[in-house]
Amino acid sequence: MAQVESRMLDPREELPGLVELARQARVDVLKMLNRAGSGHTGGSLSAVDILVALFFGHMRLKADDPCWRMRDRFVLSKGHAAPALYAVLAKLGYLRPDDLMTLRQVNSCLQGHPDAKMCTGVECSTGSLGQGLGMALGLALGMRLDKLSSRVYALLGDGEMQEGMVWEAAMAAAHYRAANLTAICDNNGLQIDGRVAEVMNVEPLGAKWRAFGWNALEVDGHDMEAIVSALQTAAAHEAGPSIIIARTVKGKGVSLFENRASSHGVAPSDHELKVALRELGEVPLG
Amino acid sequence: MANEMATRLAYGEALVELGRRDQRVVVLDADLSGSTKTDLFAREFPQRFFNMGVAEQNMMAVAAGLAHAGKLPFASTFAIFAAGRAWEVVRQSIAYSAANVKIVASHGGVTVGPDGGSHQAIEDLALMRVLPNMVVIVPADGVEMKKVVETVAQVQGPCYVRGGRIKSPVIFEETYQFRIGKGVCLRQGKDVTLAACGLMVHQALAAAEWLAKERISAEVLNLSTIKPLDEDLLCQSAAKTGCVVTCEEHLVNGGLGGACAEALGERLPVPLERIGVRDTFGISGRPDELLEYFGLTPADIAAAAVRVMSRK
Ligand SMILES: Cc1ncc(C[n+]2csc(CCOP(=O)(O)OP(=O)(O)O)c2C)c(N)n1
Ligand SMILES: [Mg+2]
Numbered sequence: 001m002a003q004v005e006s007r008m009l010d011p012r013e014e015l016p017g018l019v020e021l022a023r024q025a026r027v028d029v030l031k032m033l034n035r036a037g038s039g040h041t042g043g044s045l046s047a048v049d050i051l052v053a054l055f056f057g058h059m060r061l062k063a064d065d066p067c068w069r070m071r072d073r074f075v076l077s078k079g080h081a082a083p084a085l086y087a088v089l090a091k092l093g094y095l096r097p098d099d100l101m102t103l104r105q106v107n108s109c110l111q112g113h114p115d116a117k118m119c120t121g122v123e124c125s126t127g128s129l130g131q132g133l134g135m136a137l138g139l140a141l142g143m144r145l146d147k148l149s150s151r152v153y154a155l156l157g158d159g160e161m162q163e164g165m166v167w168e169a170a171m172a173a174a175h176y177r178a179a180n181l182t183a184i185c186d187n188n189g190l191q192i193d194g195r196v197a198e199v200m201n202v203e204p205l206g207a208k209w210r211a212f213g214w215n216a217l218e219v220d221g222h223d224m225e226a227i228v229s230a231l232q233t234a235a236a237h238e239a240g241p242s243i244i245i246a247r248t249v250k251g252k253g254v255s256l257f258e259n260r261a262s263s264h265g266v267a268p269s270d271h272e273l274k275v276a277l278r279e280l281g282e283v284p285l286g
Numbered sequence: 287m288a289n290e291m292a293t294r295l296a297y298g299e300a301l302v303e304l305g306r307r308d309q310r311v312v313v314l315d316a317d318l319s320g321s322t323k324t325d326l327f328a329r330e331f332p333q334r335f336f337n338m339g340v341a342e343q344n345m346m347a348v349a350a351g352l353a354h355a356g357k358l359p360f361a362s363t364f365a366i367f368a369a370g371r372a373w374e375v376v377r378q379s380i381a382y383s384a385a386n387v388k389i390v391a392s393h394g395g396v397t398v399g400p401d402g403g404s405h406q407a408i409e410d411l412a413l414m415r416v417l418p419n420m421v422v423i424v425p426a427d428g429v430e431m432k433k434v435v436e437t438v439a440q441v442q443g444p445c446y447v448r449g450g451r452i453k454s455p456v457i458f459e460e461t462y463q464f465r466i467g468k469g470v471c472l473r474q475g476k477d478v479t480l481a482a483c484g485l486m487v488h489q490a491l492a493a494a495e496w497l498a499k500e501r502i503s504a505e506v507l508n509l510s511t512i513k514p515l516d517e518d519l520l521c522q523s524a525a526k527t528g529c530v531v532t533c534e535e536h537l538v539n540g541g542l543g544g545a546c547a548e549a550l551g552e553r554l555p556v557p558l559e560r561i562g563v564r565d566t567f568g569i570s571g572r573p574d575e576l577l578e579y580f581g582l583t584p585a586d587i588a589a590a591a592v593r594v595m596s597r598k
Contacts, residue, residue: 038400079404104400106571106579112402126402128371129340173527184315193317193325194311200317200339 003226018224021091024053026253027282028087028100028282033267036104039112040080042250046188046221047155051088053227054153054184059234066094066120072150075124076184077132078157079113080265085122087176094121123133129245130163132156133183137173140181140241151180151235159191161202167212167235172211173241182234183214186221188250209243212276221246254279289456291428293449293484294392298323300435301360305331308439310358314349316342321451322362322392346372346387350379353386358439364398365391365407365448369414380444381417387445388438389414394424394448395535396563396580397485397573407448408567412540414446415513421445421466422513424534424542426487427457430510433464441466448484450535452573455488457508469516471523475505478591479523482533483509483542486561486582490533493587504591512542517549524550529557529594533587538562557597561588 025048033039040155055061059072076085083103089095093111102108109118113127123136136154143150160166173181185205193199202208209216215237227246234242250264251257256274257268268276305311305327307503312334319325319337328335338345342363369376380387391410396557398406414422421438423445428477431449433460438445457472463596473494482490487508494504505523509516524530530550532543543560550556563580577583 036400104402104570106569106575110568110570111404112400112570113404125404127402128367159340162317162341164341164343176372191317191340192321193319199337200341202339207393 006046006257015225018057018228019053021056022049022224023280025052025084025091025199027277027280028090030254030268030273030276032083032086032100032103034270034273035101037267039083039104039267040265041184041267042190042260043078043157043188044081044084044226045079045252045257046248046250047084047186047220048087048252049224050155050184050186050227051084053224053231055088055092057224057228059153061092062149063093067079070148070150073123073136073152074125075132075136075139075152075153075238076114077136077155078129078160079132082110082112082153085114089121092121129157129160129275130165133166133169133173136183137169137178137181140178141176144178144180151182153182153184155184155186157191158185158187158189158202158205159199159232161185163203166220170209170212170214171223177201177240179238179240181241182231183241185243185245186248187245188248190250190259190264192264194261205245213240215240215242216245217242218245218247221248222252290453291456292451293425293428293431294321294323294451296428296431297390297392297435297449298326300432301329303328304435304439305334308358310356311439312336312357312359313353314338314345314359314361316340316345316363316367318363321364324362339552342367342372343375346375346389349387350383350385358386358388360388360390362390362392364405365394365410366405369407369410369446371465373413377417381419384419384443386441386442388447389445390435390447390449391485392449393451395450395485396568396576396582397450397452397535398568399451399573399576400570402570403424403567408537408563408568409540410448411512411534411542412544415540415545417445420513421511422468423511424448424483425510426484426508427454429456429458429460429462430464433462434510437464437466450485454485457487457491464510467511467514467516469507469509469519471505471519472508473504473506473539475503475527477503478595479505479507479527479530480533480587480591481507481509481520481530481542481546483512485535486533489582489584490587492584493591496584496588497591500596502591509542512545515545515549520546521554524554524556528598531559531561531587531590531594533561535582538563538564557594559594561587561590574582
């Protein structure tokens with residue numbers, strides 16, 4: 001590999017830095033959604049810590065070369081959490097901060113669900129649940145053929161695990177011993193119509209994934225140190241694919257939205273934004 | 287009825303009424319009951335409502351099984367997942383076996399809006415129309431949706447009904463009688479035929495008003511049943527006006543425009559223009575912006591009418 005001059009984000013931020021980045025990302029997510037007037041608040045906020053841990057605490061990326069051949073890849077299988085991904089991509093410098101405020105507008109690179117054709121840093125277009133893990137597996141197998149040491153990460157929702165395709169991909173990834181693949185489940189216990197346990201139970205998730213031949217780890221999805229350490233453990237597991245089942249709170253960080261199914265697909269109003277920003281320690285200027 | 291109503295809400299309300307009258311009615315949804323409005327039925331008849339989770343393919347297979355057990359299943363989710371994700375299941379388990387399943391999908395077309403292209407079904411009518419045994423209906427407004435729900439419950443066999451996300455103007459009187467395979471002439475004219483379905487019926491009526499100011503007399507047909515298409519009504523109108531513009535919130539391929547082109551090509555070749563999305567996917571934006579972006583406004587229809595008349 002030609003050693004390029006660019007800065008590789010490795011080793012990454014220290015823990016306090018990651019926690020602060022996540023706070024800022026939540027602020028961005030809320031502002032973007034408020035500006036857009038629609039979108040998915042709950043599932044974006046529950047995924048923020050995981051995304052920050054991944055992009056700033058674990059993945060091999062280059063800040064000035066989003067298309068670096070050796071980069072690790074990320075697939076947002078739960079595509080509706082796009083605002084959280086966009087906030088992180090902006091922090092990486094892959095998007096301009098101004099772009100964030102165009103979310104969901106005509107001709108914006110920030111489509112309601114991630115569109116790889118239009119947005120730097122989005123590896124695969126998603127939005128239809130259940131398909132991301134299969135694409136991530138394809139990336140992993142392709143890169144293994146090319147003898148690249150890159151790893152692939154996919155973030156799935158717990159409701160999303162009801163899709164049969166998730167289990168088809170799970171079976172195939174174990175069968176092909178895709179050790180360069182790590183799935184993460186944003187296990188917030190909620191989907192659109194209510195509690196996952198009541199709509200269509202997916203538990204016990206750990207036992208299911210283990211039965212499918214995966215190395216399954218369970219962590220607190222809002223404990224930055226725990227997430228980063230689980231990502232390292234998963235990467236060190238060479239026998240096959242790993243999944244990190246991250247226990248999360250839908251709407252995390254904003255009590256107005258925490259643990260409410262109703263926060264799934266509604267953007268914060270102006271008033272809610274104000275209350276939320278205050279709670280996140282964001283002091284309005286002037 | 288209010289002068290604006292989303293067809294999905296009309297569906298939810300009609301389903302409750304139907305459920306009260308007909309014990310065979312069961313409803314399935316895939317974690318979108320608040321959006322498809324099947325939650326209204328779920329609240330009143332929890333025993334006859336099955337939330338299948340985010341699992342559209344299985345939902346369609348289970349619906350087929352319920353039909354084989356003598357139930358009258360209505361299966362609902364967004365159009366892109368009902369017709370797209372579950373297509374081959376719908377083909378094998380529902381259409382192939384002529385199972386008595388009513389698929390009523392919400393969120394058809396680009397007026398889904400800001401969720402973007404991944405969620406805007408612009409190919410569902412084509413996907414469903416190619417299936418033998420499948421009836422395909424796109425109600426123009428809330429009144430027609432209610433009549434459609436009542437009607438499809440009375441016929442045996444698979445139906446696909448498409449509703450929309452946004453509120454749209456009510457066109458029909460409560461006394462309107464819907465019949466499968468029968469279009470309706472909403473406005474008589476002699477210079478050009480505007481054949482429309484769904485939300486675009488309103489757009490076509492508005493275009494006809496605009497054309498009238500230009501002394502162009504447009505006939506407006508509501509062809510809500512895409513399959514079987516009311517070819518007789520279409521051809522009668524085309525014979526009179528000599529040209530046709532189709533209007534749909536769908537790709538110009540395979541849906542209403544495709545169906546009309548096929549019928550006219552075989553029976554009465556006349557100049558034809560198709561208003562719809564052209565070989566591209568949807569994007570995020572407000573519904574009104576997207577109608578403009580994709581050329582689905584009354585002005586676009588009127589311009590197409592002028593073009594098609596010049597080709598007579
Ligand atoms: C195939 C498919 N079916 C339905 C939807 C609509 N939908 C969007 S989010 C969602 C619920 C997902 O729940 P979960 O995976 O738990 O997400 P989270 O709680 O993290 O937001 C549904 C049904 C979709 N996007 N794709
Ligand atoms: Mg969830």
